[in-house]
Amino acid sequence: SNRAASDAAMFVFLVVWFVGHVLTTAGQAAKETQTGGSEFDLSVVLCARNDGYAGDFLGRLRLSLLSIALGLCRRQHLVSTEIVLVEWRPPPENERLLPLVQRWFKEVLTQGGFDCGSWQLPTLRIIIVGELEACTMQDSLASKRPLVQRGGLNMLEYHCKNIGLRRAKGRFLLATNADDFFSPKLLDVLASVRHLRTDSFYRAQSVTVRLNDLWIPFESVVLDSISQQLHAAAEEHVGKWAKHDGVLASGISRQLCENSTTLHASHARELQAFWSGYDAAFGVKLNETAMEYHGRPYPWNLYMDQPGDFLLASRDAWAEVRGHPLLLQNHNTDMLLICRFANRFRQVVLSTPCFVATYDHPSVMHDGPRELDQKIIAASEELELARSRLRVARARWQQSGNSPMALLRDEVGRRHLALRRESQRLKRLKDTHELRIDNTFERCRDPFRPFSSEFVSSSDRMAAELQDWGFQWMLLEQHVIQL
Numbered sequence: 001s002n003r004a005a006s007d008a009a010m011f012v013f014l015v016v017w018f019v020g021h022v023l024t025t026a027g028q029a030a031k032e033t034q035t036g037g038s039e040f041d042l043s044v045v046l047c048a049r050n051d052g053y054a055g056d057f058l059g060r061l062r063l064s065l066l067s068i069a070l071g072l073c074r075r076q077h078l079v080s081t082e083i084v085l086v087e088w089r090p091p092p093e094n095e096r097l098l099p100l101v102q103r104w105f106k107e108v109l110t111q112g113g114f115d116c117g118s119w120q121l122p123t124l125r126i127i128i129v130g131e132l133e134a135c136t137m138q139d140s141l142a143s144k145r146p147l148v149q150r151g152g153l154n155m156l157e158y159h160c161k162n163i164g165l166r167r168a169k170g171r172f173l174l175a176t177n178a179d180d181f182f183s184p185k186l187l188d189v190l191a192s193v194r195h196l197r198t199d200s201f202y203r204a205q206s207v208t209v210r211l212n213d214l215w216i217p218f219e220s221v222v223l224d225s226i227s228q229q230l231h232a233a234a235e236e237h238v239g240k241w242a243k244h245d246g247v248l249a250s251g252i253s254r255q256l257c258e259n260s261t262t263l264h265a266s267h268a269r270e271l272q273a274f275w276s277g278y279d280a281a282f283g284v285k286l287n288e289t290a291m292e293y294h295g296r297p298y299p300w301n302l303y304m305d306q307p308g309d310f311l312l313a314s315r316d317a318w319a320e321v322r323g324h325p326l327l328l329q330n331h332n333t334d335m336l337l338i339c340r341f342a343n344r345f346r347q348v349v350l351s352t353p354c355f356v357a358t359y360d361h362p363s364v365m366h367d368g369p370r371e372l373d374q375k376i377i378a379a380s381e382e383l384e385l386a387r388s389r390l391r392v393a394r395a396r397w398q399q400s401g402n403s404p405m406a407l408l409r410d411e412v413g414r415r416h417l418a419l420r421r422e423s424q425r426l427k428r429l430k431d432t433h434e435l436r437i438d439n440t441f442e443r444c445r446d447p448f449r450p451f452s453s454e455f456v457s458s459s460d461r462m463a464a465e466l467q468d469w470g471f472q473w474m475l476l477e478q479h480v481i482q483l
Contacts, residue, residue, distance in 0.1 A: 038169055038170055038171040038315065039080075039082075039169040039170075040080045040081055040082045040123070040169050040170040040171070041079045041080045041081065041170060041171055041172065041193050041194055042072075042079055042080070042081045042082075042170045042171070042172050042173075042174065042190060042193050043081070043082050043083075043084055043165075043168035043169060043170030043172070043173050043174065044068060044072075044081065044082070044083045044084065044122075044174045044176060045084045045086070045161060045164035045165050045168055045173060045174065045175050045176070046064070046083075046084075046085055046086070046161075046164070046175075046176055046177060046178040046180075047085075047086045047087075047088055047155075047157060047160035047161055047164065047178060048061050048085060048086070048087055048088070048097060048178040049087065049088045049089060049090065049091070049154065049155050050087075050090065050091060050094045050095060050096070050097055050100070051091050051094065051154060051155075053155070056214055057178075057179070058100065059214030059215055060178070060179035060214060060359045061097075061178045061179065062104050062214070062215070062218075063179075063181065063211075063214055063218070063359070064177075064178055064179050064180055064181055065083065065085070065101065065104065065124075065178075066104060066105070066108060066113075066218050067181035067182070067223055068083060068122075068181060068182065069083065069105070069114075069121050069122055069124070070113075070114055070115075070116070070220055070223060071181075071182060071184070071187040071190075072121075072122045072187065072190070072191070073114060073116040073120045073121045073122065074115070074116055074187075075187060075188070075190075075191035076116070076120045076121075076122075078191040078192065078194075079190065079191045079192075079193060079194070081122040081123070081170070082122055082123040082124070082125060082168070082169060082170060083122050083123070083124045083125070084125050084127065084164045084167065084168050085097065085101070085124070085125070085126045085127070085164075085178075086126075086127045086128075086129060086160050086161070086163050086164040087126060087127070087128045087129065088129050088134065088155055088156070088160045089129060089130065089131055089134045089154065089155070090128065090130070096128075097126060098126050098128075098479055098481070101124070101126065101481060102481055104218075105121075105124075105481070105483055107218075108218045109483070111217065111219075113217065113218045113219045113220065114220060115220040118483045121483050123480065124480070124481040124483065125478060125479070125480050125481070126478065126479045126481065127163060127164060127167060127476050127477070127478050128476060128477040128478070128479075129160065129163060129476060130477070133474055133476060134156070136474070137156070137159055137471055137474070138156070138328060155330070156328065156330070157308070157330045157333075158323075158324035158325070158326075158327075158330065158333045158334065158337075159324075159326065159471075161175050161323070161324055162323040162324050162326075162469055162470040162471070163470050163471055163476070165318055165323055165470060166323065166468065166469065166470020166471070166472050167470065167472070167476075167478075168315070170315065171193070171194075171314065171315060172193040172196065172312060172313065172314055172315065173312070173313065173314070173315050173318050174190070174310070174311070174312045175308075175310075175311045175312075176309060176310055176311075176356070177308055177309055177358065179358060179359045180206075180309055180310070180356050180357065180358045180359075181223075181356075181357050182204075182310075182355075182356055182357070183227055183230065183231070183234070183353060183354055183355045183356075183357070184224075184227055184353075185257045185258075185260060185353040185354045186204055186257070186310075186350060186354040186355060186356065188257075188260040189202075189256060189257060189260050189263065189350060189354060190312075192260055192263035192264065193312075195263040195264060195271075196263065196312075197275070197346075198314040198316065198317065199345060199346060200313075200345055200346040200347070200348045201311065201312065201313035201317060201341045201342075201345045201346070201347060201348070202310075202311075202312040202313065202347075202348045202349075202350060203303050203307075203310055203311060203312075203338070203347060203348070203349050203350065204309070204310040204312075204349070204350045204351075204354055204355060204356045205234065205237065205238060205248070205253075205303075205305070205349070205350065205351040205352060205354065205355045205356070206237075206305060206306035206309045206310070206355065206356045206357075206358055207230060207233050207234045207237045207355050207356070207357055207358070208357075208358055208359075208360045209226075209230055209233065209357045209358070209359060209360060210359070210360045211226075211359060214359070226357075227357075230355070230357050231352070231353065234352040234353075234355040234357075235352050237352075237355075238351055238352050247282065247302075247303045247347075247349045248303065248349065248351055250281050250282075252277060252278055252281055252282075253303075253348075253349040253350060253351040254351055254352065254353075255274055255277075256274065256348070256350060256354070257350050257351065257352070257353050257354035258353065262274060278346075278348065279346070282347075284346045285342060285343065285344065285345065285346065302338060302339070302342055302347060302444075303338075303347065303349045304335060304338065306356070306358065307334040307335050307337070307338050308334040309356045309358055310356045311334075311337070311338070311341070313341065313345065317341070317344075317345055320344060321337070321340040321341055321344065322469040323337075323469045323470055324337050325337065325340075325435070325451070326469065327434055327435055327451060329433050329434070329435065331433065331435075331436075332433075332435045332436060332437060332440050333435060335440050335444075336435060336440060336443060336444070336447055339443070339444035339447040340447040340448060343447050343448070376436060376437075376438055377438070379422065379425050380438070382422050382425075383419070383422040383423055386415065386418045386419040386422045387419060389415050389418070390412070390415035390416060390418075390419055393411045393412045393415045394412055396411075434451045435451070
């Protein structure tokens with residue numbers, strides 16, 4: 001009888017195991033069908049460093065993380081999500097982001113600030129790039145630029161984002177900044193990524209906001225109130241930017257956001273009509289129509305405002321463009337990335353009521369490069385003036401007649417020297433950064449052409465070919481925060 005009972009128990013165990021295995025396998029298959037083999041529908045990637053950048057950076061990061069988590073938590077029945085936070089070169093004298101983020105979420109959950117349960121929150125993962133790893137990445141690019149050698153940049157923002165994007169586990173990947181938050185309608189679009197086209201990439205309108213107290217107690221009702229107040233500012237921003245932006249001027253960019261249910265499968269006909277109208281207005285990819293921006297032509301069908309705040313594309317699309325260009329600089333790199341995407345994919349712009357709100361702060365990271373851009377513009381004007389003076393001096397010399405030839409010859413010589421000095425000064429300024437405002441739009445026409453810093457000097461082979469664009473070969477410390 002004992003043997004019979006044992007056999008019966010074993011039979012029951014095997015039945016339970018088999019049923020559980022079938023259900024697990026079916027569930028996994030359904031999940032892979034839903035997300036294309038990815039673990040999540042969406043990964044939100046941002047980078048940070050606890051160095052007090054541009055004032056109260058931790059306050060901005062806190063509001064950004066909590067607001068994005070809350071917005072996606074409310075929509076978790078529509079989309080599975082992870083947030084990937086990459087911490088770049090943590091300063092040894094300051095607290096790491098991991099315990100800080102844990103405290104922020106624990107406080108809000110304890111005080112009931114979220115109007116959804118902790119089990120509904122997105123998965124939150126922190127990847128840490130230490131000092132040694134950051135220096136290894138810089139050295140691997142073999143740059144000869146004197147201003148960007150080891151220790152020259154505390155934060156390589158786009159290397160940092162590439163690391164997160166390359167390790168993200170979503171079918172769609174969103175690169176954003178650590179001091180941004182999203183309007184409710186934009187969150188609705190993010191919650192519909194299962195229905196977004198993979199032959200397109202998505203940008204969102206940005207608006208700058210000011211908050212008197214970044215450390216206000218976080219509550220869902222407070223965040224909703226802030227979003228409502230920002231809508232008017234976003235509308236005003238569209239009105240100003242549309243004067244020199246073809247995409248916003250058309251009004252087509254509003255359509256997906258005004259009725260995000262169009263993205264659902266039950267509205268296939270309306271969605272097809274939207275794509276037809278969008279393609280008719282702007283074309284599918286980068287085209288030759290141009291507008292003038294800061295005295296230079298740029299493509300009509302590109303939206304270039306705040307390019308680093310929101311860029312959403314499929315994981316395969318990010319891999320095809322190989323992420324952000326691996327330059328040892330932060331300024332203008334995101335603009336070239338948009339050109340690379342537009343070279344192969346359709347750009348779709350989401351505008352009011354979809355928008356990204358970014359907290360107003362001093363632009364410390366970009367002030368130096370912007371000053372450099374102004375110096376280059378001034379030096380270019382001086383060079384052109386020197387050329388003009390040399391042409392005048394030569395003409396006077398050739399038409400001198402009875403004038404003192406030696407004096408005119410000496411003047412031509414002085415103009416030659418002045419022209420050479422101005423030319424050398426301009427070259428020194430341009431060599432400071434490989435990508436500048438004066439060559440960004442020119443490179444936009446050939447966005448995958450390599451830069452000098454992408455070559456390894458010893459072999460003249462491209463460094464990008466010797467390593468993964470997201471440094472996937474490098475083992476990095478990672479933590480999943482259990483909420």
